[in-house]
Amino acid sequence: MKRVLILVEGQTEETFVRTVLAPHLLAHNLALMPRLVVTRYNRAGGHDKGGINRYAPVKDDLRRLLGDTGAERVTTMLDYYGLPEDFPGLASRPAGDCYKRVEHVEQMFAEDIGHRRFLPYLALHEFEALLFTDLPRCSLFTPEAVATLQAARDAVNSPEEINEHRETAPSKRILAVMPEYRKRLHGPQAAQEIGLSQLRAACRHFNQWLSRLEALAT
Structure with a gap:
């Protein structure tokens, strides 16, 4: 069984992963394991989860997840809508349709993380x-x-x-x-x-990402 870690923006996405995506991918011999973004650590030693106001916490979380060398891939399920202004590629998005624009941001995101086991996904538009x-x-x-x-x-x-x-x-x-x-x-x-x-038939960007995850089983 191959493990795939997925960094999610909030509890909605976490629940969706657990109830819809994980059972589907289990049939492909893939264990999809969601992790909520840690937005900040507090003085009591705990941490707050969910929501993205800055890029830095996302990058820090991904670095931690990529430190798990037993994971086949680390991916994300973050909303393209409402990304913080300092997110890679956001300021340099090209003109064109939403697919070209989100793919540009995902590419810049992947380059900034710079790890072969990282597969970014940003949900259009949320x-x-x-x-x-x-x-x-x-x-x-x-x-x-x-x-x-x-x-x-x-x-x-x-x-x-x-x-x-x-x-x-x-x-x-x-x-x-x-x-x-x-x-x-x-x-x-x-x-x-x-x-x-x-969902897959209607939403091509979502389907392409899920297809890439399924391909990890081969």
């Missing part, structure tokens, strides 16, 4: 984009909410293209029509209801 894959299958959403959100989905080729503006990012759109939405609780549940195969 975890909630996955839920736009099949909104009617998400039991949380009312018919009225689905009708509003579906308009955003229908305007693009892929849920991953739903943008990163402050008021129109995927999670912001959901909260605007469903204020009771709780990311950690409802997000992974909705993703499970949609199903991994549907």
Whole structure:
């Protein structure tokens, strides 16, 4: 059994990894093990987890995880939306579609970490984009909410293209029509209801990353 360590941004992604991705990859003889970003250490000797305000804690955590020489790969599941300004490649993103832009940032991220066992993944534009894959299958959403959100989905080729503006990012759109939405609780549940195969079919950047993980089994 090969181990893959994955640095995740928050408890939503951690739950998604444990309940959706890990069982799938287990069938490929891969043990996917999530680790939350440690944002800072406190005076009591503990540490705070989740959320990214600066790049340095991400890099420090990845260095620690890469120190585990028994891990086949170290990867990430971080939101592209809301990355801190000092994140590698963010300031030099090229013009073009969101796929070219995120791939540029991932490449610069990989070069900055500089380790052959590191495989970066940034979710376009954030975890909630996955839920736009099949909104009617998400039991949380009312018919009225689905009708509003579906308009955003229908305007693009892929849920991953739903943008990163402050008021129109995927999670912001959901909260605007469903204020009771709780990311950690409802997000992974909705993703499970949609199903991994549907998510992969609709979200090519997500699918490419998962395919690269599956290939580690060979």
